[in-house]
Amino acid sequence: MRVRFLAVLSAALFLLTAAHPTRAFAHGEAADEPFLKDLTVAFYDVHISPSTIKVGDPVTITGTLKILETWPYTLDPPQTAYITPVVPGPVFALVDREVNGTTTPGSILIDKGGTYHFKMVMRGRHVGDWHVHPGIAIQGTGTLIGPGEWVKVEPAAEPFKMDVTLLTGQTVNLEHYGGSFVWWWSFAGFIIGMIWMVYWTVPKRTVTRLAVTTQIPVNDDAPDIGLITPRDHMWMDLLAGATIAMLVIGWIYMAVKFPVRLPQQTVRFSPEVIDSTSHSAQVMKAASTYDDKTDTLLINLTVRNNGTAPLNLKQYIMAMATFVNGDKAEQAKAGPVHYVGQMQVEPDAAVPPGQTAKLQLKISSPLFDEERLIPLHDPQERIAGLLRFADPQGHEDLVTLKTDLEPTEFRPQYLP
Numbered sequence: 328m329r330v331r332f333l334a335v336l337s338a339a340l341f342l343l344t345a346a347h348p349t350r351a352f353a354h355g356e357a358a359d360e361p362f363l364k365d366l367t368v369a370f371y372d373v374h375i376s377p378s379t380i381k382v383g384d385p386v387t388i389t390g391t392l393k394i395l396e397t398w399p400y401t402l403d404p405p406q407t408a409y410i411t412p413v414v415p416g417p418v419f420a421l422v423d424r425e426v427n428g429t430t431t432p433g434s435i436l437i438d439k440g441g442t443y444h445f446k447m448v449m450r451g452r453h454v455g456d457w458h459v460h461p462g463i464a465i466q467g468t469g470t471l472i473g474p475g476e477w478v479k480v481e482p483a484a485e486p487f488k489m490d491v492t493l494l495t496g497q498t499v500n501l502e503h504y505g506g507s508f509v510w511w512w513s514f515a516g517f518i519i520g521m522i523w524m525v526y527w528t529v530p531k532r533t534v535t536r537l538a539v540t541t542q543i544p545v546n547d548d549a550p551d552i553g554l555i556t557p558r559d560h561m562w563m564d565l566l567a568g569a570t571i572a573m574l575v576i577g578w579i580y581m582a583v584k585f586p587v588r589l590p591q592q593t594v595r596f597s598p599e600v601i602d603s604t605s606h607s608a609q610v611m612k613a614a615s616t617y618d619d620k621t622d623t624l625l626i627n628l629t630v631r632n633n634g635t636a637p638l639n640l641k642q643y644i645m646a647m648a649t650f651v652n653g654d655k656a657e658q659a660k661a662g663p664v665h666y667v668g669q670m671q672v673e674p675d676a677a678v679p680p681g682q683t684a685k686l687q688l689k690i691s692s693p694l695f696d697e698e699r700l701i702p703l704h705d706p707q708e709r710i711a712g713l714l715r716f717a718d719p720q721g722h723e724d725l726v727t728l729k730t731d732l733e734p735t736e737f738r739p740q741y742l743p
C-alpha cells in the first residue's frame with residue numbers, strides 16, 4: 328500500500344515538473360559544490376556584447392578572472408588551463424582570443440594568485456537564443472564558469488561561412504572544408520566495423536551461447552563444435568585487408584593531395600602578469616555569517632590601509648557574482664545583470680592611509696541560493712572572494728578575502 332502511494336506520488340511529482348517546462352537557465356553551475364566556485368576562481372568585469380546578432384556576426388566577451396590564493400588543497404594545483412566561451416554546443420565559432428593582451432590559440436599555464444584579462448571574439452553559427460558565459464577549464468578540476476548573458480542569433484541572408492587563408496595563400500571555408508570526405512571516409516570505416524560485428528553476433532552463436540564460448544581458451548577455434556571455421560578466417564582476413572587498404576589509400580591520398588603540411592601547432596605559454604602584485608589594503612581579520620532564511624551574508628572585516636591614499640570598498644566578487652556598493656549605474660557596469668547584486672558597507676567611508684578600520688558588509692541576494700554559492704552543510708564552512716577597493720584617483724586594489732562562515736540556522740532562536 329505504502330509502496331503504491333509512493334509510486335503514485337512520485338509519478339504525480341514527475342508529471343507536475345514535466346508539465347512546467349521552464350527555460351533552462353544555468354549551465355549546471357549550481358550543481359557544483361560551493362567550495363568549487365568560491366575558493367577557486369573569481370570572475371569580474373565580464374561583458375558580453377552585442378546581445379542580438381545575425382548569423383556570421385561577432386560577439387565579444389571580455390572580462391577578468393583571478394585564480395585565488397585560496398585554491399583548495401583537496402583539488403589538484405592549477406597548472407594548465409583553457410579560457411573558453413561556455414555555450415550550448417558549437418553554436419558559435421571562436422575566431423580570436425587574447426589573454427593579458429597576447430593572442431592565445433590554446434591552453435595556457437596558470438598560477439595561483441594570477442590575474443588573467445581575457446577577450447574572446449566568436450561568430451554566430453546557429454540561429455537561436457543562447458546563454459553565453461566565459462569559463463576556465465582547468466586540468467584536473469573541470470570548467471569553472473563566470474557570469475552569463477543571453478545572446479540571440481537571428482537568421483542572415485547568407486549561410487554561415489568561415490574563410491581562412493592558409494600559409495600557401497589558398498582560402499578555404501572551414502565550415503565545409505573537407506566535410507564530405509571526412510564523412511564518407513569515416514562511414515566506410517564504420518561499415519567495415521558493422522560487418523564484423525553483425526557477422527559474429529547475428530548468424531553465429533559466439534555471443535548468444537556465452538556459457539559455452541567463455542569455457543573455450545582464447546586462441547582455440549573449437550573446430551569440434553564448429554565455433555570458428557576456416558571460412559570465418561577467410562572473411563576476417565578480407566575485412567582486415569580492407570582496413571589496411573583504407574589506411575594505405577589514406578596515406579597516399581594525403582601525401583599526393585596535400586604535399587605541403589605542417590604538424591598541428593601547440594602554443595602553450597604563461598601569460599605575462601600585467602597587474603601589480605603589491606597591495607595597499609590588507610585584511611587583518613574577517614568573520615562571516617549567513618542567514619539562510621533571508622539569503623543574507625554578513626562579513627565583519629578589519630582592514631588596514633598600508634597605502635598613501637584613502638581607500639573605499641567598491642565591490643565584493645565571489646565566483647561569478649559581483650556585489651556592488653553603489654547605485655544602479657555602477658551595478659550595470661559591473662557585469663551581466665543577473666549576476667550582479669547590491670552590497671551595503673557600514674560605515675560607508677574611506678579607510679584613511681595608515682589606518683585600520685572595521686567594516687561590515689551586508690549582502691542580501693537570491694544569487695547565493697540560485698547559484699549555490701554558500702556552503703551550508705559542508706565539512707568546511709568557508710568562503711572566499713575579492714574585495715575591490717578604489718582610491719579617489721581611481722586606482723584599484725583587489726585583495727583576496729577568505730573567511731570562515733557561521734550558519735545562523737543553528738542559533739537557539741532558529742532551532743525548533
Ligand SMILES: [Cu+2]
Binds near residue numbers: 353354
Ligand atoms: Cu548559462
